[in-house]
């Protein structure tokens with residue numbers, strides 16, 4: 001197995017809500033890493049989103065708060081209208097800088113900052129979506145030696161995002177949604 | 193300790209050069225966002241690395257304003273987070289109404305979107321004639337734009353929706369003139385606004401404020417600088433004066449955060465404590 005990771009970062013867009021439900025319901029209750037997600041759902045109300053996701057998740061789900069350090073076994077969702085970054089001090093940071101590829105939060109911003117902060121000790125996951133956000137970020141993660149996971153485009157509700165990620169960044173694992181949680185569990189040495 | 197990446201070192205040298213050569217101190221800006229902004233500048237200037245940009249910054253003084261404008265990123269909206277402005281209108285302004293003269297400091301005013309939002313709130317509350325708004329930013333380019341009060345017409349719809357959601361009593365169009373692709377804020381809204389350059393990093397107290405609005409500026413600062421600016425705000429506020437921060441800001445790690453108590457914790461509206469903690 002590849003060197004242990006400190007964090008999982010995940011991005012999804014169109015169709016992402018359902019995909020997140022599936023993924024979170026499959027993670028082991030003793031999943032040892034924090035997971036930070038950017039999900040473009042178009043909804044402003046991230047606390048409601050967290051509540052909905054918590055119903056199917058084995059792990060607690062909350063909005064990421066600025067200056068707080070991600071904790072093991074917790075799921076964090078980027079607040080609406082802000083870019084979510086991981087600072088070099090290992091804590092979350094927010095920005096209202098311009099949209100990146102029409103998106104704020106942007107998956108690329110989270111992935112790139114986390115790749116730098118964790119120096120490659122992280123896992124990046126790109127799932128369903130109708131744009132190309134996350135491709136560059138995943139490339140940064142993989143260049144620094146992190147693990148790249150992409151949902152199989154033909155399995156995704158919207159294939160553009162996983163396709164773009166595969167094309168630019170490639171992947172260490174490319175598999176259907178149903179198998180991603182299991183893979184994450186195994187990569188982290190836990191079984192469900 | 194693992195070896196730092198080349199770009200991390202380049203970023204530190206850039207920050208050093210900006211300070212030593214030009215006196216601008218970005219040493220306590222959070223690195224993740226700063227790195228993105230500096231890299232955006234590198235690209236916009238057609239350089240291949242931060243190192244190249246630094247080398248030019250040292251010799252080419254004309255580049256400085258471009259760099260400051262690039263590091264400023266004045267992204268804003270009129271009445272962004274309408275609930276905040278509604279709350280200011282319904283709860284804070286009525287309390288400020290008891291002062292014969294009301295001083296408001298808007299720090300980090302970007303292109304003035306929030307300055308004019310405040311002016312409209314005060315106008316509709318019948319308080320504007322005895323109010324003074326100090327609108328400050330560390331970017332001269334941003335201040336110049338704020339003074340003009342000209343925004344792209346395509347933003348007008350969002351601004352109007354925000355205005356109404358904030359409890360606006362008229363139509364936002366009553367406060368601007370639309371021409372071609374632009375809207376221009378009515379001159380009368382500028383009558384009690386003073387624009388000035390003020391750098392939160394190094395400049396001090398300059399007024400006695402009843403309300404300070406500084407939203408989404410401290411999110412770019414490290415804990416020590418955030419604390420420093422909160423102290424500055426505390427010292428600038430009258431007793432029980434109000435402080436309004438961005439709705440996702442966290443002051444729990446700042447010592448000076450204890451000198452404020454939350455009036456509305458969710459909307460990040462605070463009041464200076466009577467006594468220092």
Ligand SMILES: C[S@@+](CC[C@H](N)C(=O)[O-])C[C@H]1O[C@@H](n2cnc3c(N)ncnc32)[C@H](O)[C@@H]1O
Pocket residue numbers: 096097263264265266267268269272299300301302303306328329330331334390391392393406407408409438
């Ligand atoms: C993201 S904008 C916030 C605009 C507005 N308050 C809002 O929330 O919509 C941040 C502003 O803070 C200004 N700023 C950044 N650092 C500053 C400093 N050290 N002193 C004063 N202004 C600063 C920038 O130039 C920019 O205009």
